[in-house]
Amino acid sequence: MKPAPFEWHGPERLEEVLALLAEYGDDAKVLAGGQSLVPMLALRLTRFDHLVDVNRVEGLAGISRLDGWLRVGATTRHRVLERDPQVHEAVPLLARATPHVGHFQIRNRGTLGGAVAHADPAAEHPAVALALDAVMEVSSVRGAREVAARDFFEGTWATVLSPDEVLTGVRFPIRAERSGFAVEEVARRHGDFALVGVVCAVTAGAGAGDRLDRAALALFGVGGTPVRATTAERALLEGASLEEVGMAAANEIDPVDDLHASARYRRKVAGVLVQRALGRAIEEARRG
Amino acid sequence: MAERTIELTVNGEARTVVVEDRTTLADALREQCHLTGTHLGCEHGVCGACTVLLDGEAVRSCLLFAVQAAGSEVTTIEGLSPADGSLTTVQEAFRECHGLQCGFCTPGFVVSVTAFLAENPTPTDEEIREALSGNLCRCTGYQGIIKAVRLAAERLQPANAT
Ligand SMILES: Cc1cc2nc3c(=O)[nH]c(=O)nc-3n(C[C@@H](O)[C@H](O)[C@H](O)COP(=O)(O)OP(=O)(O)OC[C@H]3O[C@@H](n4cnc5c(N)ncnc54)[C@H](O)[C@@H]3O)c2cc1C
Numbered sequence: 001m002k003p004a005p006f007e008w009h010g011p012e013r014l015e016e017v018l019a020l021l022a023e024y025g026d027d028a029k030v031l032a033g034g035q036s037l038v039p040m041l042a043l044r045l046t047r048f049d050h051l052v053d054v055n056r057v058e059g060l061a062g063i064s065r066l067d068g069w070l071r072v073g074a075t076t077r078h079r080v081l082e083r084d085p086q087v088h089e090a091v092p093l094l095a096r097a098t099p100h101v102g103h104f105q106i107r108n109r110g111t112l113g114g115a116v117a118h119a120d121p122a123a124e125h126p127a128v129a130l131a132l133d134a135v136m137e138v139s140s141v142r143g144a145r146e147v148a149a150r151d152f153f154e155g156t157w158a159t160v161l162s163p164d165e166v167l168t169g170v171r172f173p174i175r176a177e178r179s180g181f182a183v184e185e186v187a188r189r190h191g192d193f194a195l196v197g198v199v200c201a202v203t204a205g206a207g208a209g210d211r212l213d214r215a216a217l218a219l220f221g222v223g224g225t226p227v228r229a230t231t232a233e234r235a236l237l238e239g240a241s242l243e244e245v246g247m248a249a250a251n252e253i254d255p256v257d258d259l260h261a262s263a264r265y266r267r268k269v270a271g272v273l274v275q276r277a278l279g280r281a282i283e284e285a286r287r288g
Numbered sequence: 289m290a291e292r293t294i295e296l297t298v299n300g301e302a303r304t305v306v307v308e309d310r311t312t313l314a315d316a317l318r319e320q321c322h323l324t325g326t327h328l329g330c331e332h333g334v335c336g337a338c339t340v341l342l343d344g345e346a347v348r349s350c351l352l353f354a355v356q357a358a359g360s361e362v363t364t365i366e367g368l369s370p371a372d373g374s375l376t377t378v379q380e381a382f383r384e385c386h387g388l389q390c391g392f393c394t395p396g397f398v399v400s401v402t403a404f405l406a407e408n409p410t411p412t413d414e415e416i417r418e419a420l421s422g423n424l425c426r427c428t429g430y431q432g433i434i435k436a437v438r439l440a441a442e443r444l445q446p447a448n449a450t
């Protein structure tokens with residue numbers, strides 16, 4: 001099908017984007033890579049009178065380091081995240097999660113800002129942002145604000161962004177020494193949205209011994225938003241076995257039944273994926 | 289609905305097309321440029337039949353509005369082969385390995401594979417399968433297509449160039 005008619009705007013400066021969004025409010029939508037919005041328009045799941053295309057906006061794409069953070073501009077494409085050595089080195093979880101997004105043709109267009117703002121419950125990037133305690137940078141004519149990842153996602157395709165706001169970038173903390181990361185997901189075919197997925201980040205304690213200083217576990221595909229398995233995280237820090245941690249994570253999520261998988265299946269798989277992901281991440285962290 | 293005139297380069301030729309804002313690049317290529325090799329299967333990003341190169345990178349032309357491609361260089365399946373109409377190495381390999389039956393999906397596969405091999409000239413079987421995952425074929429069962437990619441990769445090695 002074809003999208004309903006709309007007026008396209010192709011601003012080149014952020015101020016113009018903000019002015020357009022302020023003017024049209026609910027009738028306007030930001031268009032980034034178009035890999036999620038255009039299918040929804042084509043299927044007539046949604047329609048807008050105005051699309052504000054941010055692809056040409058100067059300075060909105062790009063990756064930079066600023067004390068302890070790696071800042072990724074909103075229109076930075078998935079393919080850049082996947083290839084840039086700086087991302088692999090500074091935020092390995094982001095680099096490793098990105099190839100799980102769709103297919104290479106999709107990643108050539110899709111953007112980090114789009115993936116985060118779209119907030120699909122089965123998407124990888126919102127979970128990465130949540131696990132790493134990333135910070136979202138948001139702008140509107142009313143001013144700029146920052147939102148912690150844990151406060152950003154509200155539900156399926158819903159975030160705290162208001163219609164006049166644009167996500168300008170996401171800041172990820174640069175990896176600590178002795179940390180490890182892993183992504184595990186089960187999808188029906190490569191490139192499909194995950195039925196269940198897990199991303200994790202751990203930091204091993206200084207000196208010998210099994211102690212972990214930090215453990216973050218975020219699951220996706222198991223509810224309206226990605227979720228941190230905080231009970232499981234605590235159990236892990238207190239020295240529980242991976243099996244116990246997997247069980248704790250499975251018990252604290254509340255997945256749904258849908259035509260792709262049953263809630264019971266999702267819960268079971270989540271526990272197994274948590275064990276696998278943590279096993280690899282901890283090994284990496286201990287290697288230093 | 290208002291229309292706009294945009295300029296872009298298609299298969300090396302400067303083109304001017306008149307489109308509505310909502311016209312996809314795929315529709316502009318098919319209906320205005322009369323390049324019907326770009327096929328439309330699903331029109332929502334899933335099947336890959338509409339894949340073209342946008343400034344050298346493989347993208348879904350059904351998920352891009354023509355207005356967004358203004359000033360860009362687009363290469364369609366028609367633009368891959370030399371002017372004399374002979375086949376490219378990838379196309380030859382598809383023919384030899386039975387990489388197609390009805391041919392509906394083929395333009396998308398050939399464009400995708402061309403971009404993939406340009407970036408990764410020595411792929412493993414797993415990488416080939418992953419690269420093909422964004423294109424659907426209802427006929428072949430994919431085995432012939434995988435073989436074709438392997439054969440094309442071999443033939444494209446500098447040592448094997450004729
Ligand atoms: C076949 C296929 C498979 C896919 N598989 C996966 C997958 O496995 N995992 C996955 O995570 N994704 C997947 N996707 C979607 C993914 O590719 C996109 O990365 C992502 O969902 C949207 O990014 P985008 O830049 O294309 O955003 P768009 O489609 O342009 O926009 C998506 C939404 O975000 C809003 N938005 C975009 N940018 C901003 C901004 N800067 N500020 C405010 N709002 C903004 C838009 O208004 C819109 O509501 C798939 C897509 C397709 C077509």
Ligand code: FES
Nearest residue numbers: 329330331336350
């Ligand atoms: S027609 Fe574009 S992906 Fe199916």
Ligand code: FES
Nearest residue numbers: 389390425426427
């Ligand atoms: S050859 Fe018929 S769909 Fe692929």
